Amino acid sequence: MDGNGKQPFYNVHMKYWEQYQSFFPEDMRIHGHHLPAEEYWSWNDCPIHLDRFPASNPASSDLIHGAGGNGRLLAPYARLLQTNGYDVVAPDFPPYGLSSVDSLALLDYGLWVQMLADFVEREIQRDGKPVVLFGVSIGGMLAYHAAVKSGGVKGLIATTFVDTSNPSVRDQLAPNKLVSRAGKWIMDTFPCMLD
Known part of the structure; x- marks a missing residue:
């Protein structure tokens, strides 16, 4: 939270993500006229930050970042999917990005899996659209494990499957x-x- 007790937002408070834009082709860059909508989802009393890129496709894609990253770093890929008609949402997994938890001691990979599985169910209930998980780095393994746990995932695109x-x-x-x-x-x- 900021000094006023309000949740921070990338579009207003945290601008460092803009430095990455120049590494992407122009049609994937995020600019002022097509910034993602930001919101928070309360999961187990933890504020989870979400970037939303709405579109008209009957399917939804959830982008899952890796360790040390956050959903906003995947914004160029979300923008590419959005311009091709897909609704996209990119959560920040705590303690990364703008999401947080009360105690890092309580946080482990299993909780990330449960959080993502719960999020998939929430998104299905929210708009009824089939969900495709797109995970990179450890987010690929996370997407796989959450898809198995949830049972509601209709597709999986993932990297870094290592045991x-x-x-x-x-x-x-x-x-x-x-x-x-x-x-x-x-x-x-x-x-x-x-x-």
């Missing part, structure tokens, strides 16, 4: 075996500090 519980996969992702093996143990032992 980090497999030591040989972790060895390929980590800079060396020490980080791969010791890093997993440290993260599992101290999740409140490192998650």
Whole structure:
């Protein structure tokens, strides 16, 4: 919240996302005349920020960001989908972007999955449109797990399907075996500090 007790908005309070626009083709850029509509959804008493890009298509696409990102960073892709007729919504998963939670200790991947599954159900109830999840980076795995949990997802576009519980996969992702093996143990032992 800002100093006045109001929720912040990218379009008004947080302008750093505009720096990324020049990296995209002109027809994907977000400008003043077609900024997304912003709103907050209360999930388990946590304010979850949403960017909405409305259109007339009978299908809806939810864009799911990766770790360290936020929904606004995916705005150029949302704009591309919107210009092709798709309703798009891009949530910020807490603690990233403008979404927040009361305690980071309570936040884990399983809660992200539940949050997204609940959000899919909310969107289906909201307008009845079929939902397609589009996830990038860890958002790809999140989209997959939420689609399975929800049962209401009609399509899935996702990247980065990796099983980090497999030591040989972790060895390929980590800079060396020490980080791969010791890093997993440290993260599992101290999740409140490192998650």
